[in-house]
Amino acid sequence: MSxxxxxxxxxxxxxxxxxxxxxHLHDIAVAAGxxxxxxxxxxxxxxxLLVAAWRRLRILRAAGEPARAAWTWxxxxxxxxxxxxxxxxxxxxxxxxxxxxxxxxxxxPALAFLGGTLxxxxxxxxxxxxxxAPSAEPTPDVALTRNxxxxxxxxxxxxxxxxxxxxxxxxxxxxxLVTHARKVADAHRASTGTAIxxxxxxxxxxxxxxxxxALALQLTGKD
Numbered sequence: 001m002s003x004x005x006x007x008x009x010x011x012x013x014x015x016x017x018x019x020x021x022x023x024h025l026h027d028i029a030v031a032a033g034x035x036x037x038x039x040x041x042x043x044x045x046x047x048x049l050l051v052a053a054w055r056r057l058r059i060l061r062a063a064g065e066p067a068r069a070a071w072t073w074x075x076x077x078x079x080x081x082x083x084x085x086x087x088x089x090x091x092x093x094x095x096x097x098x099x100x101x102x103x104x105x106x107x108x109p110a111l112a113f114l115g116g117t118l119x120x121x122x123x124x125x126x127x128x129x130x131x132x133a134p135s136a137e138p139t140p141d142v143a144l145t146r147n148x149x150x151x152x153x154x155x156x157x158x159x160x161x162x163x164x165x166x167x168x169x170x171x172x173x174x175x176x177l178v179t180h181a182r183k184v185a186d187a188h189r190a191s192t193g194t195a196i197x198x199x200x201x202x203x204x205x206x207x208x209x210x211x212x213x214a215l216a217l218q219l220t221g222k223d
Contacts, residue, residue: 018047021043021081021085022047024085024087024088025042025080025081025084026039026040026042026043027088027094028088028094028097028101029042029043029105031095031101032097032101032102033102033106034105042108045112046077046084046108046112047081048112048116049073049115050077050078052120053070053074054074056070057070057071057074069118076115178218181215181218181219184204184205185219188204197216198212198215198216201216
């Protein structure tokens with residue numbers, strides 16, 4: 001399947017501009033004393049540094065990172081290319097170039113090598129690729145929990161004592177009744193040999209239970 005090849009005006013323009021810039025850089029290198037293959041290597045070095053700086057600039061801007069170094073090397077390569085184009089426009093005598101131009105041309109390989117190395121070996125994702133290291137210190141909640149004193153358990157409540165039944169209140173007895181009850185108690189002791197109990201005393205005297213209990217206390221001396 002054949003493809004229709006259509007010339008691109010932008011591509012043609014780029015090829016023409018690149019060829020002219022390439023030739024100007026070659027001419028400056030030859031005028032500065034660089035001959036043979038070295039004169040052809042200078043324009044390649046300048047253009048490659050320009051392209052590398054532009055690519056690194058785009059990568060850093062897409063990652064949202066500072067691109068100051070890429071901008072610096074892009075400006076250096078652009079100044080070298082633009083300076084060579086302007087210098088060949090008749091502003092300099094290419095048959096007798098100044099000493100400073102010879103120094104710049106002679107020092108360019110080391111400068112281009114440094115710039116290319118820094119552009120290639122500069123990481124582009126320092127902030128996103130490195131995960132934060134886990135902290136060795138415990139969190140505030142854990143630290144407070146570790147340093148908190150051990151709670152002392154509350155003492156168990158003592159069982160409540162059973163209430164002691166209260167004694168019946170003392171009943172005022174007539175003296176005659178007390179005397180009669182004492183006679184009955186003495187007769188009971190004489191016949192049985194034991195003290196009379198409250199139930200027997202109540203039956204003998206015919207008095208209510210509380211009164212019989214009170215009489216029994218008085219008779220036994222537990223008043």
